[in-house]
Amino acid sequence: MYKLYTRANSGGFVVEAALALAGVSFDQIDVPKGRLDQAFLDISPLNQVPVLILPDGRSMTESAAICILLAERHPEARLAPAASSPDRADFLRWMFFMSSVTYSADLRFFYAHRYTTDPRGVDAVKQAAVSEMDRSFAILDAALEGRDWLAGDRLSLADIYLVMLVAWHPEVAKVPTAWPNIERLWANLREHRVMKRLNASHDMWPA
Incomplete structure (x- = not known):
């Protein structure tokens, strides 16, 4: 299962949309703005959201990159044009x-x-x-x-x-x-x- 670290009105919005449109389950953890937490810094060195924890335990930052990965992993959801498409x-x-x-x-x-x-x-x-x-x-x-x-x-x-x-x-x-x-x-x-x-x-x- 995915785990998403995010907060309201942040770049996590588009990642939440991607997960919802793909119909996949995920745990959501809200990260208070400005709070310094070493455990969170370990997965997000810039202390920024969103961070997506992948099912294998690896963490991923950068909302655009996360969206591209989710589109690739869930092609049935048609979150993006297929790799073979001119689009x-x-x-x-x-x-x-x-x-x-x-x-x-x-x-x-x-x-x-x-x-x-x-x-x-x-x-x-x-x-x-x-x-x-x-x-x-x-x-x-x-x-x-x-x-x-x-x-x-x-x-x-x-x-x-x-x-x-x-x-x-x-x-x-x-x-x-x-x-x-x-x-x-x-x-x-x-x-x-x-x-x-x-x-x-x-x-x-x-x-």
Whole structure:
């Protein structure tokens, strides 16, 4: 059985979605924010969630990587385009793009103090982070032009990953006008049964 270390309104949202969509059982352990625990540091050296403990006891961090692994281990759930599908390239491209660009910008905004040694530089770090978020969402919005999903003709974890990230935007009210294609995808997912259930515990967007 899987074991997931997570907390509300964190990157664990997309991993919980993956496990739910795959229909697999898992134990969930909530990790209080800011708490330093050596046992947790042993499996997450950066003291970050999510961490997925695999059935063989090994631990895995990085939400995008966890999602890709779960999609591979549970192909019947169709969490991602198959490895042999032409759409697999888009899935991998956007998962890594969002992980390295958008998620990174979110971290710089919410934890700006970690990214400067000058306390007076915190606001500048935040401003640059928002600009990077906006730039990445513009790219993703363009990729959704004329299509319903980021990779292929059906929902994948890339779409859920995107919705999670856009929900964290500090100026989320501008999403419908700034990125209408992302808003269209997000509106569809807000009605998805699994997304509704998870949002009830994560409070990612207004119900």
